[in-house]
Amino acid sequence: MNLSIFDTVPDTELRVSSAGSAVSLRGVTKAFGAQTVLHGIDLDIPAGQFVAIVGRSGCGKSTLLRLLSGLDQPTGGTIEIDGRSSGWRDRTRLMFQEPRLLPWQRVAANVEVGLSHAPRGADRRRLALEAIGQVGLSGREQEWPAILSGGQKQRVALARALVSHPRILAFDEPLGALDALTRIEMQALIEQVWQDKGFTAIVVTHDVTEAVALADRILLLDAGRVAMDVAVDLPRPRRHGDPAAAAIEGRILDRLLGR
Amino acid sequence: MKRALPWIVPLTILLLWQAASQFGLLADQVMPPPTAVAAAFWRVSRSGELLHDIEVSTWRAFAGFAVGGGIGFVLGMLNGLSPVSEKLTDSTLQMVRNIPHLALIPLVILWFGIGEEAKLFLVALGVFFPIYVNTLHGVRSVDRQLLEMGRAYGMSERAIFWRVVFPGALPSIFVGLRYGLGIMWLTLIVAETISASSGIGFMAMNAREFMMVDVVVVSILIYAALGKLADSVARLLERTCLAWNPVYAEA
Ligand SMILES: Nc1ncnc2c1ncn2[C@@H]1O[C@H](COP(=O)(O)OP(=O)(O)O)[C@@H](O)[C@H]1O
Numbered sequence: 001m002n003l004s005i006f007d008t009v010p011d012t013e014l015r016v017s018s019a020g021s022a023v024s025l026r027g028v029t030k031a032f033g034a035q036t037v038l039h040g041i042d043l044d045i046p047a048g049q050f051v052a053i054v055g056r057s058g059c060g061k062s063t064l065l066r067l068l069s070g071l072d073q074p075t076g077g078t079i080e081i082d083g084r085s086s087g088w089r090d091r092t093r094l095m096f097q098e099p100r101l102l103p104w105q106r107v108a109a110n111v112e113v114g115l116s117h118a119p120r121g122a123d124r125r126r127l128a129l130e131a132i133g134q135v136g137l138s139g140r141e142q143e144w145p146a147i148l149s150g151g152q153k154q155r156v157a158l159a160r161a162l163v164s165h166p167r168i169l170a171f172d173e174p175l176g177a178l179d180a181l182t183r184i185e186m187q188a189l190i191e192q193v194w195q196d197k198g199f200t201a202i203v204v205t206h207d208v209t210e211a212v213a214l215a216d217r218i219l220l221l222d223a224g225r226v227a228m229d230v231a232v233d234l235p236r237p238r239r240h241g242d243p244a245a246a247a248i249e250g251r252i253l254d255r256l257l258g259r
Numbered sequence: 260m261k262r263a264l265p266w267i268v269p270l271t272i273l274l275l276w277q278a279a280s281q282f283g284l285l286a287d288q289v290m291p292p293p294t295a296v297a298a299a300f301w302r303v304s305r306s307g308e309l310l311h312d313i314e315v316s317t318w319r320a321f322a323g324f325a326v327g328g329g330i331g332f333v334l335g336m337l338n339g340l341s342p343v344s345e346k347l348t349d350s351t352l353q354m355v356r357n358i359p360h361l362a363l364i365p366l367v368i369l370w371f372g373i374g375e376e377a378k379l380f381l382v383a384l385g386v387f388f389p390i391y392v393n394t395l396h397g398v399r400s401v402d403r404q405l406l407e408m409g410r411a412y413g414m415s416e417r418a419i420f421w422r423v424v425f426p427g428a429l430p431s432i433f434v435g436l437r438y439g440l441g442i443m444w445l446t447l448i449v450a451e452t453i454s455a456s457s458g459i460g461f462m463a464m465n466a467r468e469f470m471m472v473d474v475v476v477v478s479i480l481i482y483a484a485l486g487k488l489a490d491s492v493a494r495l496l497e498r499t500c501l502a503w504n505p506v507y508a509e510a
Pocket residue numbers: 032037055056057058059060061062063064
C-alpha cells in the first residue's frame with residue numbers, strides 16, 4: 001500500500017498530480033452484437049480532474065464507465081491510463097447507483113472488500129476503519145448494512161471504493177436514489193474526499209445542476225459520441241444559485257432538450 | 260399470564276383424556292390414559308431399551324441425511340454455478356423427483372433386504388431432493404449486482420463463492436434443510452415400521468404384537484419429540500447464521 005506517500009506529502013498541488021491518473025481514449029467503440037453503443041470516442045482527462053458525464057438515458061454513459069473501470073473491453077480503440085494500455089485495473093474503482101453492500105457482512109468487512117487484491121492482515125482492518133472515518137461513519141463499523149439508511153449505505157460504498165486509494169474513481173449515478181437533502185450532503189462529501197485525495201473523478205449523473213456544482217468539466221454524451229465538452233471554471237466551494245453556474249447549466253440543458 | 264396462555268388448551272385436552280379413561284369412556288386397548296403412557300415411558304427408559312432404540316434411529320436418520328443432503332448440496336451448487344453441469348443433469352433429476360421415494364420400498368427391500376442399507380438409502384433419497392432443489396434455487400437467486408460488484412472489486416473466484424454466492428444462497432438452503440429434516444423423520448418412521456429389528460419403529464411394532472398400546476403411544480411421542488428437537492436446532496442455526504437478515508434478527 002503506497003498510501004503513506006500521499007499522507008506525508010504536504011503540498012496540495014503535488015498530491016493532486018501524484019494521486020490521480022491521466023486517462024486517454026483513442027477511437028473507443030463498443031458494440032453489443034449489431035448495436036453500436038459508443039462510436040469512436042476520443043477523450044483526454046488530465047490527472048486529478050473532476051469530470052461529469054451527462055446525457056439522455058441509453059446514450060452509453062454506463063457503458064463508457066464500465067470500459068473505464070475495466071469491467072468490459074472496448075470493441076475497438078484503446079484506453080490508456082497513465083500511458084499504459086493494460087494492467088491498470090487496480091487503479092480504478094467504480095461506485096454503482098445502488099450501494100451493493102454484502103448484507104451478510106458488517107460495515108467494516110464490507111469496506112475491506114475494497115482491499116480484495118491486497119494480502120490479508122491487520123492492515124486491512126486498519127485501512128478500512130480509516131476509510132469509514134473519512135466518510136463520517138466512525139462507530140458504525142460493526143453494524144449490519146440492513147439497519148443503515150440509504151445515504152449511510154452509499155457512504156459505506158464510498159468508503160469501500162476509497163479504501164484502496166484508487167487513482168480513478170468512477171461513479172455511475174451514485175446519488176440517483178437518494179432524497180434531496182442527503183444528495184447535497186453526499187455531493188459535499190464526494191467533493192471533499194476528491195479534494196483530499198486528488199484522484200481523477202468521473203461522475204455520471206442525470207442531474208445537470210449536480211454536474212455544474214461538482215465538476216471541472218462536463219461532457220455531454222449523445223448517441224455514443226461526445227456532443228459537448230464544457231469547462232466549468234468556477235471557484236470552489238460553489239454556492240447554489242450562482243448566476244455563472246446557471247448560465248452553464250442552461251447551455252447544457254438546451255442542448256440536451258434539443259432547443 | 261401471557262406465557263401460560265398457549266398451554267391452556269393442551270392441558271385441558273390432557274385432563275379430559277385422563278378423565279375419559281378414568282370414567283370408562285375410553286377403553287385402554289384403544290387409548291391408555293396419560294398416566295399409563297407416562298408409566299410405560301418410565302418402564303422402557305429404565306430398562307435402557309428406549310435409549311438404545313433412540314440411538315439407533317437417530318443414527319439412521321442423520322447418516323441418511325448426511326449422505327442425501329451432502330450429495331444434494333454439492334449437486335445443487337454445481338448446477339447453480341455451471342450451466343454445462345445443469346444441462347447435463349438437472350432435467351434427469353427433475354424427472355426422478357416425480358417418483359415418490361416411498362414407492363420404492365418394495366424395490367429397496369428386494370435390493371437390500373431389511374438391513375440398514377435399505378433405510379439409509381430411503382432416507383438419503385428422500386432428503387436429497389429438497390436440499391438439491393433449494394440449494395439450486397438459492398444459487399440462482401444470488402443478486403447479480405453483488406456478483407458484478409465482487410468482480411469489479413477484484414475478488415477472486417474463491418472469494419466470490421464463499422463471500423457472495425454461498426451466503427446469498429444460505430437462506431434458501433436453510434429452507435431445504437428444514438424441509439429435508441421433516442422428510443428424514445417421516446421416511447424413517449415408514450421404513451422402520453415396515454422392516455426393522457431395532458429402533459423406535461421396531462419398538463412400536465413389537466409393542467403392537469403384544470397389544471401394549473401404551474408403548475405404541477410412547478414411540479409416537481418420541482418420534483414427535485425428535486422431530487421437534489431437530490427442527491428447533493435447525494431454527495437456532497438459521498437464526499445464528501442469518502442474523503444479518505432483519506427477518507431472522509431477534510427482537
Ligand atoms: N450488456 C449489454 N448487452 C446488450 N446491450 C447493452 C448492454 N449494456 C448496455 N446495452 C445497451 O447499450 C445502450 C447504452 O446503455 P447504457 O450505457 O447503460 O446507457 P446509459 O447508462 O447512458 O443510460 C442501451 O441501448 C443498452 O440497451
